[in-house]
Amino acid sequence: MASDDATAVSTATTIKGKCDLCAKPDGYGGHNLQKCKECGLLVHELCYATVPTECKNPNFTCHACKSVGTEVEVNVPSRVGGCKTGSHREMMKQETRPMECALCSVKSGIHAMHPLSDISGSEGRQLVLPATGAGFKRKEKRLAWVHTLCAQYICTTTGYIYGLFEGGGWEGQEDEEQSHNEEDEQNQEENHAQKYEIGTEVSKEFEEGWFDGKVTEYRYDEDEGEYLYAVLYEDGDKEDYNEKELEEILISRKEPHSSIFATESFCFLTGVDKKTGVDADKNVKEVRELKCTICNSNDSHSLRLPVQCMAYDPNEFKEFKKCHRKIKGVTKPECTLAVHVGCARWATKKFAGVKGKSLRMCYFYPGQKVRAWKVFGFLILYTLNAFYSFIIAWSPGWIRR
Numbered sequence: 001m002a003s004d005d006a007t008a009v010s011t012a013t014t015i016k017g018k019c020d021l022c023a024k025p026d027g028y029g030g031h032n033l034q035k036c037k038e039c040g041l042l043v044h045e046l047c048y049a050t051v052p053t054e055c056k057n058p059n060f061t062c063h064a065c066k067s068v069g070t071e072v073e074v075n076v077p078s079r080v081g082g083c084k085t086g087s088h089r090e091m092m093k094q095e096t097r098p099m100e101c102a103l104c105s106v107k108s109g110i111h112a113m114h115p116l117s118d119i120s121g122s123e124g125r126q127l128v129l130p131a132t133g134a135g136f137k138r139k140e141k142r143l144a145w146v147h148t149l150c151a152q153y154i155c156t157t158t159g160y161i162y163g164l165f166e167g168g169g170w171e172g173q174e175d176e177e178q179s180h181n182e183e184d185e186q187n188q189e190e191n192h193a194q195k196y197e198i199g200t201e202v203s204k205e206f207e208e209g210w211f212d213g214k215v216t217e218y219r220y221d222e223d224e225g226e227y228l229y230a231v232l233y234e235d236g237d238k239e240d241y242n243e244k245e246l247e248e249i250l251i252s253r254k255e256p257h258s259s260i261f262a263t264e265s266f267c268f269l270t271g272v273d274k275k276t277g278v279d280a281d282k283n284v285k286e287v288r289e290l291k292c293t294i295c296n297s298n299d300s301h302s303l304r305l306p307v308q309c310m311a312y313d314p315n316e317f318k319e320f321k322k323c324h325r326k327i328k329g330v331t332k333p334e335c336t337l338a339v340h341v342g343c344a345r346w347a348t349k350k351f352a353g354v355k356g357k358s359l360r361m362c363y364f365y366p367g368q369k370v371r372a373w374k375v376f377g378f379l380i381l382y383t384l385n386a387f388y389s390f391i392i393a394w395s396p397g398w399i400r401r
């Protein structure tokens with residue numbers, strides 16, 4: 001045993017236990033498990049939407065534990081989708097480890113959590129939940145958190161929730177902004193403003209490894225027909241980049257893998273999409289009219305968001321397809337049962353019976369190594385409905401009745 005060094009090392013560094021999101025052990029599918037030194041939470045890095053590494057971090061602290069005792073700046077008033085007028089900022093303290101999820105009815109237990117932001121972008125801050133109830137049921141206003149599982153599920157299916165990077169940016173932001181600016185582009189030469197100062201630090205991977213550099217010049221290039229930043233690298237090498245290219249190598253992005261960004265918080269999709277005409281607010285409101293079969297709560301005046309059974313959906317993840325019975329000719333989901341993700345996973349001891357086997361109601365697939373917030377995660381939620389005994393996570397943007 002000791003003769004095999006590689007095995008010895010990997011055994012020594014394997015963490016015992018299962019991931020809070022996918023319930024799989026350390027190393028499953030190549031996913032690295034980390035343990036929170038404060039609360040003992042176990043998460044695969046990618047399941048937790050953090051940048052994957054190759055080693056164990058003895059100082060790993062989950063977002064929830066890290067927040068305890070810290071003060072964060074919040075918008076006043078604090079509202080999903082932000083507040084257009086008259087808002088100011090205020091500091092708010094996180095006194096204890098958050099355990100209440102805004103998206104489901106589970107309010108206890110040590111689970112992976114992420115902050116919930118009021119709006120994306122640089123104006124966004126962590127959402128504040130208003131004080132509710134009276135007497136012993138009284139709850140003071142508090143910072144909003146979501147289970148990473150609940151958020152990841154909705155993020156990878158309906159998209160009514162999406163992940164934000166540090167600073168409030170999001171995946172696809174560049175494309176979106178670019179399309180808004182398309183008309184301006186022709187006039188770019190005349191009124192293009194320099195976005196990054198001389199001295200801005202960059203880092204880029206070349207064949208010989210990573211090299212740091214600095215912006216030394218910003219000028220209009222006749223040949224390229226656009227403004228370029230000149231970068232001088234530490235080895236004396238010089239390269240020119242346009243604004244978009246420069247943004248790819250900015251050191252302020254900090255991440256070791258330039259294409260993977262950790263999700264710092266989640267945010268609700270709001271407003272009307274200009275391209276598709278999809279009204280997110282209206283859709284979310286309709287989804288909240290569904291009732292979770294487990295907690296049975298009324299979601300219409302809450303932030304909770306149920307999901308519907310997706311057995312037999314054409315996009316159903318193939319590993320999960322095997323879990324429920326085949327019905328010839330059925331190619332779309334027919335079951336309308338709704339559940340909160342967290343309720344299906346943690347708030348029920350009930351199991352769904354499929355082919356004589358007991359199955360958990362909720363599964364999460366840790367997925368492949370893709371951009372961290374967009375972890376190719378799938379869940380299956382088994383309902384208690386005997387015939388359509390299965391829910392798969394691929395909700396389209398509409399409700400089946």
Ligand SMILES: [Zn+2]
Binds near residue numbers: 021044366
């Ligand atoms: Zn996992």
Ligand SMILES: [Zn+2]
Binds near residue numbers: 036037038040061063
């Ligand atoms: Zn923790």
Ligand SMILES: [Zn+2]
Binds near residue numbers: 103104341
């Ligand atoms: Zn939840």
Ligand SMILES: [Zn+2]
Binds near residue numbers: 104
């Ligand atoms: Zn529920």
Ligand SMILES: [Zn+2]
Binds near residue numbers: 310311335385
């Ligand atoms: Zn079902």
